[in-house]
Amino acid sequence: MNRLIYLPLGGAGEIGMNAYVYGYGPKGKERLILVDVGVAFPDMDTSPGVDLILPDVSWLHDKLDRLEAIFITHAHEDHIGALAHLWPQLGKKVYARRFTATIGRLKFEEAGLPVDQIVTVEPRPATVDVGPFKVQFVPVSHSIPESSALVIDTPAGRIFHSADFKIDHTPVVGEGWDDARIADIVAERPVKAMTCDSTNVLSTHEGRSESTLAEPLTELIRSRSGMVVATTFGSNVARLKTLAEAARAADRTICVLGRSMKRMIAAAEEAAVLSGFPRTVTPEEALDVPRRNLMILATGSQGERRAASAQLSRGKYLGLEMKEGDTFLFSSKTIPGNERDVLRVWNAFSEMGVQVIDDQNGKYHVSGHANRPDLE
Template sequence: MSGRNRLIYLPLGGAGEIGMNAYVYGYGAEGRERLILVDLGIAFPDMDTTPGVDVILPDISWLKDNLDRLEAVFITHGHEDHVGGVGHLFQQLKKPIHARKFTANLARRKLSEKGQDPKMVRTAPAFPETVTAGPFSVSFLPISHSIPESAALVIDSPAGRVIHSGDFKLDPSPIVGEAFDPDLWAEAAKPGVRALICDSTNVFSRHPGRSEAQVAPNLRPLVAASKGLFVATTFASNVARLQSLAKAGEAAGRSVCLMGRAMRRMTEAATEEGLLTDFPPTVSPEEAADIPRENLMLIVTGSQGERRAASAQLSRGKYFGMEMREGDTFLFSSKTIPGNEKEVARIMNNFSEMGVDVVTDDDGLYHVSGHANRPDLERIHEITNPQVVIPMHGEHRHLREHAKLAEATGRTGIVAPNGTMLDLAGNKPEVVGHVETGRTYLDGSALVGQFDGVIRDRLRIALNGLVVVAVMVDDDGDVLEDTWVDIRGIPEEVRGSASLSDMMEEHLAGALARISRKVADDDEALEDLIVKGVRKIAQDEVGKRPEVTVLITRLAAE
């Protein structure tokens, strides 16, 4: 195999998980392939595993190590798990970004917010026109999804044609954006498709996907029949749903108010790019406060339970002066993404305690998925007729099931989770390497590596508490008696009214009085003795092994 050019596919994020999409393609001699990156997304943290983290990003260390080979970045659509990392990671890449006009608008905003040059984002034409990046010729093939102007990528190289589906559904009437065009996709497949890298999110859903147009007729009677304030939440990026909700409010004689920065950003971008032309007029949050509740509809962010979003804040009290009351209605026009169930349920229960009527999509009336179900995946396989199907955008079980679906129709299906490098150039795809992949955390304003220990230490403190011990050692090597202990996150009172910190100080006073000069002069040995003593007391009294910080002060002779 040596000496020939390779066509590599390497997922750095999004294959084996839902979110944080980042896929590398390369063509050329081994180790010298020219590269392109498809998508640069984020995932969202949770308090159980990533407390305090703002955003989770793919680890692009391998890409940075090969930055001189990277030609460009291509973004399939404007969802955060595909474009959300652009602002955070562009400084490390500094390569041209190509996207269709609506997605490009969002990407430019992200660069501007981070003080980067928005001109690095270039608006790309749709199929069959192409963008050249090194040995690649890339075209944006329109596809319907739950956000306007989504696209698959038709990626041509000397090794043949690959289609990267992006996120998609087969929707003949998406309300906003382009309908699925099977003839256009068949045209894209005419030269032959070496590999289809394909969305796997809904591979376990065995009924055909439903159109966005089926939602609007159900929203109008719900809003019209409601009393008091009507509030709805959905994905801010689902511009078509925002329009359907707003029109339902307008038809019911209600003033419509968008609450949440993401809502306003999406509608502004869609209006600027001519995608929204008849969105009902809206009022500002300040104006909404003066409108009678029964004449008002709020469309708010936070469908996934995000703590800072409008939905969560309304469930805890007031937001922009608005509050929910008994008899009001709150609609979740969305599906809860796995992992967010606790946060969403907490909001629902808070509203229920207020006497608010909570309406969900449990009966399928008020939301449709933006991803292709199993029959739709089978149809896209048939239209493109690829030699190989490589599932992406799904947890490992989704990838495996999708590969089996491809094999059932006589095609080759390959499971390639994050870090797996495939060569697609030969007669049969083969694994040619593995790359270390992981996560990067945006923690405040700092980017923190997954294995840097910051989040690990935070979790340990959250689980076991923290003890701070301060000791002073004089120039003779004697530990002074005033050892000080402060505890955080551990019960202070034990055995009735005994103080845990007092018990630790008493133990340390006795133990430190007996240490040798050798131990007293060695910071590491002294710290180890203190940590073991403190942890033993905590384990015996409260069953915890806390994190221990030891502050050693050495007094010099005058």
């Protein structure tokens, strides 16, 4: 008697650390796939000295001969962050779309792991055949390029694994949400089970498109007389593009501060999901640009101490310095648990006479997740 199993190794019901096992076969002999290998970031107050929390893959240890493959839905750290840490224990082929695979290979390179174990997959109808599973990547809109839901076909029926998504028909970077694409999947074969992103299930208004931000951001940046520094998630390539284009429209030269952000832009360009990103200058070159014509994109939207934003809040960073009359913009949302770090940065800037502006209820930030009405 064959059965279908689903086991979250971390992730369902909490934010961070997504890792899910699907299995099909006779009890105790199911063939398995692993979907996502994310990390969670620890609370510095309750677990000081801990850098990352990894999913518990010990359940898989005596079942590795039954593990067929690993699939990564998108390149957010809570979906891919533990891959290079745990891959040596797992040792199976990793399938992902181009942008995600590019990020994965960078991580493998850094860790000295074989990059050829990461296989680039085209979206549906391309199909990865492993054991009893046929897996397709379905493009969805989210706050990072080439996010995918998975269609997982098994002899027991079709599973739709939504991963993270929002309903955005005009997402600035990448494919928009496509109702017909989803209707097709259901029409082709009924969906027996669906696992769904519920990050924003408590938000009761409809989600908004990334493209709604261009105008208010341009207006804001144009209205400032000093230097403007904006932060957001480095992986939110669409937002970086929106911010950079707003800066250009406001006659400002752009400088990117922070390694992870530069890396994401480079990876997005390499994977051909980002084009037309305005030319940027180095921090050194930025020193010669008048403050009112300069816009800096900086890492550290969560107040991370070592990121560029926090460095600027403590004084000079790579020769650049914030001054009275400058503006600092959080084009992001603070993840619960990071409030204190964000506030520390905020206060430090305020003391310098820098005006700090946050998302202001969605004027300067939209979420990457579907809200309740979208889920319905």
